[in-house]
Amino acid sequence: xxxxxxxxxxxxxxxxxxxxxxxxxxxxxxxxxxxxxxxxxxxxxxxxxxxxxxxxxxxxxxxxxxxxxxxxxxxxxxxxxxxxxxxxxxxxxxxxxxxxxxxxxxx
Numbered sequence: 001x002x003x004x005x006x007x008x009x010x011x012x013x014x015x016x017x018x019x020x021x022x023x024x025x026x027x028x029x030x031x032x033x034x035x036x037x038x039x040x041x042x043x044x045x046x047x048x049x050x051x052x053x054x055x056x057x058x059x060x061x062x063x064x065x066x067x068x069x070x071x072x073x074x075x076x077x078x079x080x081x082x083x084x085x086x087x088x089x090x091x092x093x094x095x096x097x098x099x100x101x102x103x104x105x106x107x
Contacts (some may be wrong), residue, residue, distance in 0.1 A: 026054055027092065027103060028062060034076035038092040038103045045069055045085035055089070062089060 026041045041054045043064035055062035060074040061081070069084040078089035095102045 028055075028057060028073075028089075029094070029101060029103070030057075030073045032060075032074050032076055036094050036096055036101065037073070037076055037078075038094040038101075039071075039073075039078050040090040040092060042090070043067065043069060043085065044087045044089065045080075 028039045028041050030037050030039065039062065041062060042052055043055050043066065046053050046064060046066050051066065053064060053066040055064050055071065057063075057073070060072065062071040062073055062078065063069070064071075064085075067084050068082070070081040071078040071085075071089045072081055078091065080086070080088060093104045095104075
């Protein structure tokens with residue numbers, strides 16, 4: 001049985017879809033040639049299967065510790081590189097106001 005999950009509104013829940021897993025992996029703020037970018041680190045491939053695992057950052061890539069998909073952070077898109085996942089890491093909205101970063105889920 002899948003025991004992966006996360007807290008939402010002080011309740012322990014397990015994800016049944018990739019949408020449920022948003023926020024589980026934590027948030028990455030990455031500085032590239034394109035400036036600041038923020039991504040949710042829940043691997044969309046694993047979250048889609050109900051097994052939420054956060055990616056780890058290795059150089060210019062976020063790498064899923066389970067399926068080993070690599071997401072390209074240098075491009076500013078966090079697109080999957082190995083073809084295991086079919087979507088990029090979820091990009092979060094980041095506002096830089098005089099060096100103070102505000103990150104939200106909205107677009």
